[in-house]
Amino acid sequence: MSSPKVAMIMGSGSDLDVMMNGIKVIKGYGIEYEVRVISAHRAPDAVGEYARAAASRGIKVLIAGAGAAAHLAGALAAHSALPIIGVPLVASSLAGFDALLATVQMPGGVPVGTVGVGKAGAVNAAHLAARIIALSDEGIARKVADERASQIDKVVHMDGELQERLAKEGL
Numbered sequence: 001m002s003s004p005k006v007a008m009i010m011g012s013g014s015d016l017d018v019m020m021n022g023i024k025v026i027k028g029y030g031i032e033y034e035v036r037v038i039s040a041h042r043a044p045d046a047v048g049e050y051a052r053a054a055a056s057r058g059i060k061v062l063i064a065g066a067g068a069a070a071h072l073a074g075a076l077a078a079h080s081a082l083p084i085i086g087v088p089l090v091a092s093s094l095a096g097f098d099a100l101l102a103t104v105q106m107p108g109g110v111p112v113g114t115v116g117v118g119k120a121g122a123v124n125a126a127h128l129a130a131r132i133i134a135l136s137d138e139g140i141a142r143k144v145a146d147e148r149a150s151q152i153d154k155v156v157h158m159d160g161e162l163q164e165r166l167a168k169e170g171l
């Protein structure tokens with residue numbers, strides 16, 4: 001079995017339902033991955049150990065999903081020079097705005113690429129990770145191109161349906 005290229009880390013098991021949307025995208029690309037729960041606040045030493053070992057294990061991109069005072073992506077970035085994508089999640093009465101600010105507002109020199117809050121963020125984190133892998137993997141680059149082409153087809157199809165409907169209504 002080959003070693004994981006992308007790691008999907010989350011702060012709690014309660015994050016899995018949303019992060020699953022990204023896991024499915026990574027799997028769809030055929031990229032080797034691993035999924036872990038490692039909390040920045042509840043297991044800070046484990047976060048450091050994991051992040052420091054990741055590059056030597058062959059991991060190329062870390063995706064970190066966390067909600068509320070979401071410090072997981074930043075904590076990973078403190079311990080690793082790998083590209084890190086943060087996914088802010090909804091986990092408190094602040095509806096993800098707290099996690100968005102905690103993830104995106106990193107000090108200069110400690111980058112976390114932050115995607116949108118919730119499901120679309122998890123999905124986009126996975127597509128972004130695939131694009132990073134694609135820079136050095138022609139097979140994945142082809143799949144990224146196919147994925148983009150299929151999105152164009154979907155919009156063309158939607159436009160066709162819309163035109164038909166308007167014509168039927170005489171509009």
Ligand code: RP5
Pocket residue numbers: 010011012013014015039065066067068069070089090091
């Ligand atoms: C964050 O706190 C986790 O990422 C999760 O989104 C949130 C709540 O965690 P639980 O209390 O459900 O474990 O650290």
